[in-house]
Amino acid sequence: KPVHKVTLDAFWIDQTEVTNAMYAKCVTDGQCNPPSSSKSSAHDSYYGNSVYDNYPVIYVAWSDANKYCSWADRRLPTEAEWEKAARGTEGGLFPWGEAIPDPKRAMFGQYHVHEIPILAPVDSLEDGRSPYGLHHMAGNVAEWVQDWFGFDYYAYMTEKNPPGPTSGRYRSVRGGSWKSKVIML
Numbered sequence: 001k002p003v004h005k006v007t008l009d010a011f012w013i014d015q016t017e018v019t020n021a022m023y024a025k026c027v028t029d030g031q032c033n034p035p036s037s038s039k040s041s042a043h044d045s046y047y048g049n050s051v052y053d054n055y056p057v058i059y060v061a062w063s064d065a066n067k068y069c070s071w072a073d074r075r076l077p078t079e080a081e082w083e084k085a086a087r088g089t090e091g092g093l094f095p096w097g098e099a100i101p102d103p104k105r106a107m108f109g110q111y112h113v114h115e116i117p118i119l120a121p122v123d124s125l126e127d128g129r130s131p132y133g134l135h136h137m138a139g140n141v142a143e144w145v146q147d148w149f150g151f152d153y154y155a156y157m158t159e160k161n162p163p164g165p166t167s168g169r170y171r172s173v174r175g176g177s178w179k180s181k182v183i184m185l
Contacts, residue, residue, distance in 0.1 A: 003091070006080050007160045013077050013085045016122035016135050017143065020046070021053035023060065023068060031071040035059035041178070042118050054121045056141040062171040065144040076146040080162050082174050086138070088131030095130035095137040104128070106139035107178050119178050142177040 026032035036059040040046035069075050086095050105128035107120045130137045147164025149172045
């Protein structure tokens, strides 16, 4: 906040979150560290279990997300790029529009099985796709972006391709997660 206009050059962004299987290839190649835990909130065996190959990798630090992107010949999106990919040019409240989140659109804290928040495959929940066809831009896992976090950044940012603050204590994340009770767009 506050709502503001920016202009972005064309960019590419993946349609899904990085899967356990995709990330494991980077670990095998020695370019990424394994996640800090191989468990999820619902499963003692999550990362490294082929049943969850098409599920999002979790417990990855920003530095490893950045290494993964370099290894895959990609880069983390800026916060502005992520937001456009999530909300489109119309700037809907959510990726799918104005309708409040429900289990057909987003995986986050209040939607779970047997009181245990759960994750979903990266290409699931068709009704929750963004205007550009991206999955899980709200919920499932929070997503790292390139930017440092800055409370006052919007007061002095450039309107064309804003790169985010030049330094900071924390990196920005977007989208919320399966543990969140709030979706962060």
